[in-house]
Structures are given as C-alpha cells and as structure tokens.
Amino acid sequence: MIQRILIVGAGVIARNHAAATRLLPHVPQLAAADPNPATRASFASEFPEASVYADAAEMLAAPRTGDEVVVVATPPWLHRQYALAAFATGRHVLCEKPLGINVAESDEILAAARAHRLHFACCSVRYLGRPILAEVKRRISSGVLGSPLHVKWQARLTGARPGIEYQPGSRWFLDRSLAGGGCVLDWGPYDVLTWNAVFDPAAVVVENAWISPLQRGPELPAGVTCDVEHHACAALTLVTAKGERIRVDYERSAACFGGRSELYQIEGPRGAINWDWLEWQGNTLRVFADSAGVDAQEIVQIPDDPRETSLHRPVLRFVAFLEGREADLIRDEQAWFNFRILCAIYASAESGQPQTVVKPARP
Structure with missing residues (x-):
C-alpha cells in the first residue's frame, strides 16, 4: 500500500497529479515542494491536506512511512536530479515526460532504479488507458x-x-x-x-x-x-x-x-x-x-x-501497479x-x- 505521494513542483501539472491521489482506493498522504511562495500558497489552498515545502531536498529528507512515490513534475532539466534523489531515499519515481534531456540521463535513471530495486514510470502513459x-x-x-x-x-x-x-x-x-x-x-x-x-x-x-x-x-x-x-x-x-x-x-x-x-x-x-x-x-x-x-x-x-481522464492516469496507473493491481503502464x-x-x-x-x-x- 502506498502510504505517501511526494510531488516535486506545485504548478499546474503537479496539481493534476495531486487531484489524482484523491481518486485512489486508499488515499495516501500528500506532500509537495516548490521554491515559489505564491505557487506554494495556491497549492496549499487547493490541497489543504498536503504538507508543503519550500525545498524539495527537505521534503525528501523526511523519513519514509512505508512505500512511497515521488512525482517529478518539474521542467525536463531537473528530472534526472530529482529522480536520482528519490531513489536514494528508497522511493519509487513517477517522472513527467520526457524522461530526461539526453541518453546519458536516461541511462543513469535506469541504472539507479535497478541498483535500488525500485520502479519508475513516465507520465507519457496519459493516453495509454x-x-x-x-x-x-x-x-x-x-x-x-x-x-x-x-x-x-x-x-x-x-x-x-x-x-x-x-x-x-x-x-x-x-x-x-x-x-x-x-x-x-x-x-x-x-x-x-x-x-x-x-x-x-x-x-x-x-x-x-x-x-x-x-x-x-x-x-x-x-x-x-x-x-x-x-x-x-x-x-x-x-x-x-x-x-x-x-x-x-x-x-x-x-x-x-x-x-x-x-x-x-x-x-x-x-x-x-x-x-x-x-x-x-x-x-x-x-x-x-x-x-x-x-x-x-x-x-x-x-x-x-x-x-x-488523461490528467489522472499517470498516478492512478503507477500506484495500481505498485499495489499489485492490473495497470496499463x-x-x-x-x-x-x-x-x-x-x-x-x-x-x-x-x-x-x-x-x-x-x-x-x-x-
């Protein structure tokens, strides 16, 4: 059972992922991090159940409560950085598309997931279901x-x-x-x-x-x-x-x-x-x-x-897979x-x- 979903970023795409957590059979705890004060305040208003951080590193440093997922909802040049940081804390990763910005970054993400025996998925799954x-x-x-x-x-x-x-x-x-x-x-x-x-x-x-x-x-x-x-x-x-x-x-x-x-x-x-x-x-x-x-x-x-909808599928399908349910992913x-x-x-x-x-x- 996924206990918590942590979102790096709190903009429009991040809010779609946050909204999807409310549709899960078991609603996990929610956290998000964004350096922009106005973005954080708006996210907190829309999702009062969430713990909101100014720094993603601080959010990821919080002790795990069980199986958890980090959603990387940042611009592409930050995908590798936060995916690797999430794996290092023992969390699965759902990454916005594209997976990285070059071949080397995708290789690093795959190698890190294998090394930590964790899973990652890409949000390009939106139209798969x-x-x-x-x-x-x-x-x-x-x-x-x-x-x-x-x-x-x-x-x-x-x-x-x-x-x-x-x-x-x-x-x-x-x-x-x-x-x-x-x-x-x-x-x-x-x-x-x-x-x-x-x-x-x-x-x-x-x-x-x-x-x-x-x-x-x-x-x-x-x-x-x-x-x-x-x-x-x-x-x-x-x-x-x-x-x-x-x-x-x-x-x-x-x-x-x-x-x-x-x-x-x-x-x-x-x-x-x-x-x-x-x-x-x-x-x-x-x-x-x-x-x-x-x-x-x-x-x-x-x-x-x-x-x-397509906006909800990435979170719904990834969590379903991690919890042992059938999922197109x-x-x-x-x-x-x-x-x-x-x-x-x-x-x-x-x-x-x-x-x-x-x-x-x-x-």
Whole structure:
C-alpha cells in the first residue's frame, strides 16, 4: 500500500497529479515542494491536506512511512536530479515526460532504479488507458488488416510552439540544454508510446530523420535561446520478437509551412484503421476494408471511462501497479526504451545514419 505521494513542483501539472491521489482506493498522504511562495500558497489552498515545502531536498529528507512515490513534475532539466534523489531515499519515481534531456540521463535513471530495486514510470502513459486504443490493439492482433503493416503518423500542427504561442512565459522550452529538444521530446513520448503499445516491438530502427528549427516569426527578445526543432520527420521500422517489421512514417510539428493536417492510421493489404487517439479529438474508430470490390467503412464510437481522464492516469496507473493491481503502464526498461527511440531520431537526423534501439530485458 502506498502510504505517501511526494510531488516535486506545485504548478499546474503537479496539481493534476495531486487531484489524482484523491481518486485512489486508499488515499495516501500528500506532500509537495516548490521554491515559489505564491505557487506554494495556491497549492496549499487547493490541497489543504498536503504538507508543503519550500525545498524539495527537505521534503525528501523526511523519513519514509512505508512505500512511497515521488512525482517529478518539474521542467525536463531537473528530472534526472530529482529522480536520482528519490531513489536514494528508497522511493519509487513517477517522472513527467520526457524522461530526461539526453541518453546519458536516461541511462543513469535506469541504472539507479535497478541498483535500488525500485520502479519508475513516465507520465507519457496519459493516453495509454483509453478503451479506443485497446480496441485498435485487438483488431490489429486479429490480423484483420493483413501483413505487412504500415503506420502513417502525421501531426502537422501550426501555431503550437511551446515558449512562443503556447506558454510564452516559459522560454526554457526553446533552449535544448534545458528542454532536451523541441516537438520530438514534447509530443514524441505520446507518439512512440502509442505505436509501441499496439505492436510491442523488441527493437526499433530509425532509418533516417530530419529536424528543422523552423525560421519564422515572431522575433524573440534579445538573449532568448531558441535552438530546438519545431518540425521533424522520421522513417522507422518496428521489429517484433517474431521478426515482423512494421514501417512507420512519422511527422510531428509544433509549427510548419503549408497548413495543418493530421492522420493517425495503420494500413495493411486488406484494410486500414484510424482513430481519435487523443481525448479531446473524440472517440471515433474508423475501419476501412474491401467488400466485393467496393470500399466499405465501419465507424465505431468507443467512449472513455468517465471515472478518469488523461490528467489522472499517470498516478492512478503507477500506484495500481505498485499495489499489485492490473495497470496499463510504461515503466522501467520500457520507459527507457521509448525515450531512447526519441533520442535515436535526433541522432539519425544529426549523423545521417540509421540508429537501432533494442529493448533491454528486465533483470
């Protein structure tokens, strides 16, 4: 039984995690730490049951009361620091996405979790628990589309650059040394999670990739660093344990030229499936197939579970797993694997060479 959840950070994301603790079968004690006095006061007002600290180190120094979880709800450059600090105190870690800002940080987090025999998970699990995704997996597994399969994952968004159009006060989004990257590390964790949840690859090859800093206005204030990508494309091959190879054509942008377009589709020789993979897009699954030489389309509405939202799932699923209940979750070696695929996209784009990532076995 998880006795206490300690949140590093007390901003908007941290409050979503705090709200999720109230939905658990056994409501644990709650604590949060944030250096900003106004943020702390606002958090304490919304969650009066919480112990609130100015210093995360002081919060983590408090004696454990049993099994506990630290939620790292800080900007990316602090993820490694607080994950390692939490492991050192014997606590499990739920980390906001991305897992770190580079390969070395993800390696350190995995090694520390193994050394302390603790678990960690990534908050990219937000869209994993949707019933519509479970139905996609069921249909793909049934072989209804035939083989080989091809994934078209295109999210050409415009006017959605973090630090510019979105949360313009958070300029750290634009600095790779702080954010780790741009759109690939911001939305890529959700994208990779979805393909991997459907196909469960044992290895992923990034055949080639392209990233673009996108040179367009508005002009940023003097002294603001902007060295992250806002548009990326990659060709990947997912290789399953059975040797099946699934091609993924991936495009993700926070801004681009030529207008917005989106398509999330898996296609095979006998048909195709696309679906509303994000909660706010809807709940529609579309299946395309041949019927005696005529195109046939099946449209299915698959509602979400009203008891939870994507904002609650990371805490609910991680605690469920730790307490021995069934849970859809991205954790430990799988979380490391997903993050390393994103790093491989950068490495391929920068080197011009294919990059292979192999999922490690759990010890």
